[in-house]
Amino acid sequence: MNIGEAAKLVGLPPKTIRYYEEIALVTPGRDANGYRAFSEPDLHKLRFLARARALGFSIEDCRVLLALYEDDTRESAQVRAIAQEHLARIDEKIAGLKALRGTLAHLVSACAGDDRPDCPILDDLGG
Amino acid sequence: MNIGEAAKLVGLPPKTIRYYEEIALVTPGRDANGYRAFSEPDLHKLRFLARARALGFSIEDCRVLLALYEDDTRESAQVRAIAQEHLARIDEKIAGLKALRGTLAHLVSACAGDDRPDCPILDDLGG
DNA sequence: CTTGACCTTCCCGTAACTGGAACCCCTATC
DNA sequence: GATAGGGGTTCCAGTTACGGGAAGGTCAAG
Structure with a gap:
């Protein structure tokens, strides 16, 4: 899935999603043409981030929360x-x-x- | 009066005062040695700015408010x-x-x- | 004469993006 | 086949209101 569609689905601007990739909050794959390819787990992460940011958590808080979210032993x-x-x-x-x-x-x-x-x-x- | 003393009197860091000069909110004179020389009116403006900023007004609001403050016909x-x-x-x-x-x-x-x-x-x- | 406390300018970094330029890709249409 | 459009890509600059720190000039005291 391209960034535009992903953006619509999770409710974040494409620019923001690119920024999140830049700071390594998400790491979508790439298609042969260089376009970002978002998987379901990627979308899930983005939704998590959107919600956490909407609750006012800082990016660094989000980073930690996301790590905890994915850590079964938290x-x-x-x-x-x-x-x-x-x-x-x-x-x-x-x-x-x-x-x-x-x-x-x-x-x-x-x-x-x-x-x-x-x-x-x-x-x-x-x- | 040098910037350090002015800073203490008005309760703003020297850095902030230099910044206010840079964006033309205040325009102190200069001594022969290049040091900024703050006059009473300068201090008054700085106190005005400090108070307005403390009330949460943006820098641009402050600029307008300061202009109005000095305009008798406001x-x-x-x-x-x-x-x-x-x-x-x-x-x-x-x-x-x-x-x-x-x-x-x-x-x-x-x-x-x-x-x-x-x-x-x-x-x-x-x- | 040196030390230390001032002062100066200049440039980078902050938070979390947003806007824009320059350029590539894909599909559809003439 | 050329072109127009609506994607996508990177990179750079700007936003707010300063703060940190470097490199260097100035001044009073000991």
Whole structure:
């Protein structure tokens, strides 16, 4: 199967798939004409990657998760640790954004937003 | 004033300040020896930038906000529009992260995290 | 006179791709 | 047989907002 069809099936742009091959996350074979040939296992991996990336895991996390996925002797604790760490990072990010949002919303609501130059937002930024 | 002292006063790394000069957000003068010479207005701009960046505004937003800050004829509506747009982006980001967080937390709690290979997280990723 | 702490410029690397150029392959049609 | 199109291929540059580090100039102190 060519890259275009594979891309449609797994929901990733061809460019992204080529990139994943470049960094050795997938290693599709090649046809005689040089075109990449995706097998079912390749597609499965790509779907795994698409899902993991959609959950916000970094490429390097994905690499490790994929390795664990293919390792029958893995311990679920390893997987859970990665996911929990990621969850903690997400919580941090949410907390940071909420704090931002609070300040920003306050400033926006204090600003008249009309044709006059007076602006509490700029006042805040300017100190 | 040299860059090191300026950096301490405004709370930005020297590298960042040099970068801001490179992209023309600030234009400090130069001493005879080639060292950057920061004036009070320069410091004020840098503090403005530091604060705006801390609120998550992009560099390009900062550029516009700074211009508005220095424009007596501005209309606060222009500033408010930028801030409100930024606020909307932040809300989107928070919503996205919360959705992620929900799925992820669910998976993590479903995973035993012991020495056995069975793992709902990988099961989910693998489809 | 040297040491150490500054400063300067310049270039590379980051994350995870995206866009584009230049070129090859395959099929269909005129 | 030439051509047009819609694939595919590689490689290079750009994105965001800096950070690291090299090579070298400057300055005050001991």
